[in-house]
Amino acid sequence: MTADRGSAPAGPPVISVRGLSKSYGDRQVLGDVSFDVPRGRVVGLLGRNGAGKTTLMKSLLGTATVDSGSVEIFGAAPGPGHAQRVGVAMDGIGFYPAATVRRELALWATALGVPKRRIRDVIDLVELTGHERQRCAKLSTGQRQRLRLATALLVPGVELLMLDEPANGLDPDGIRWVRRFIKDMAASGKTVLVSSHQLSEMENTVDDVLLLDKGRLVHTGSLHEFTAGGRFALEDRFFEVVGGIRA
Ligand SMILES: Nc1ncnc2c1ncn2[C@@H]1O[C@H](COP(=O)(O)OP(=O)(O)OP(=O)(O)O)[C@@H](O)[C@H]1O
Numbered sequence: 001m002t003a004d005r006g007s008a009p010a011g012p013p014v015i016s017v018r019g020l021s022k023s024y025g026d027r028q029v030l031g032d033v034s035f036d037v038p039r040g041r042v043v044g045l046l047g048r049n050g051a052g053k054t055t056l057m058k059s060l061l062g063t064a065t066v067d068s069g070s071v072e073i074f075g076a077a078p079g080p081g082h083a084q085r086v087g088v089a090m091d092g093i094g095f096y097p098a099a100t101v102r103r104e105l106a107l108w109a110t111a112l113g114v115p116k117r118r119i120r121d122v123i124d125l126v127e128l129t130g131h132e133r134q135r136c137a138k139l140s141t142g143q144r145q146r147l148r149l150a151t152a153l154l155v156p157g158v159e160l161l162m163l164d165e166p167a168n169g170l171d172p173d174g175i176r177w178v179r180r181f182i183k184d185m186a187a188s189g190k191t192v193l194v195s196s197h198q199l200s201e202m203e204n205t206v207d208d209v210l211l212l213d214k215g216r217l218v219h220t221g222s223l224h225e226f227t228a229g230g231r232f233a234l235e236d237r238f239f240e241v242v243g244g245i246r247a
Pocket of ligand 1: 024029047048049050051052053054055056
């Protein structure tokens, strides 16, 4: 079953990428990538390990330089001004181990210019209530993922969420929680770009698919179209397009 929410709404895209290319040394990791992300959609960024997903996310955030092409977020090049409209949860971003959950969020709130009273709200939003005084070093994988999501939500009214592997390392309950979280965010009108390896989960979560293979965008469009209205599993279509080991 797919999470079809109909076709994309009209209006200017939230993310617009044209002809993006990037190499590390003589290795090209993004090659002529172009796509738009319309407002209010949940878009899954899929691809094997090393396909270029994180590099693409970093390019969208302006933290990775690109060799050619352009990125526009809300009609402007990525920059610090976007911190008020874009919430980011990147896999691998560390927390200060000795800080408590509350203290860690206070540090982020200061960096983002967000009033401290917002911390209570985001702790509740990601259901870390009761863990405010727990040290980051002692959080479980699931709790760390939630804390990461909490940092992405600190700016009230953030319009675009970029989530890099939010369900990485989670148990089935945690994965289900992330699914519900993303759906809630979409229901509240936010646009969500989410990268993941969990194809069955993505099948239940996203409206649109961006499929990267060796730095090339090999599919962009609705999940409905990609899976022929749910007749094919996303995982089967994934392997059909990018190749790989069959079960
Ligand atoms: N700073 C870097 N210097 C050199 N090569 C890099 C650097 N960052 C990434 N790469 C290479 O770029 C390619 C794409 O990496 P990237 O992390 O974007 O892939 P990914 O799709 O996010 O992979 P994964 O699913 O494993 O997280 C890989 O071959 C990786 O080794």
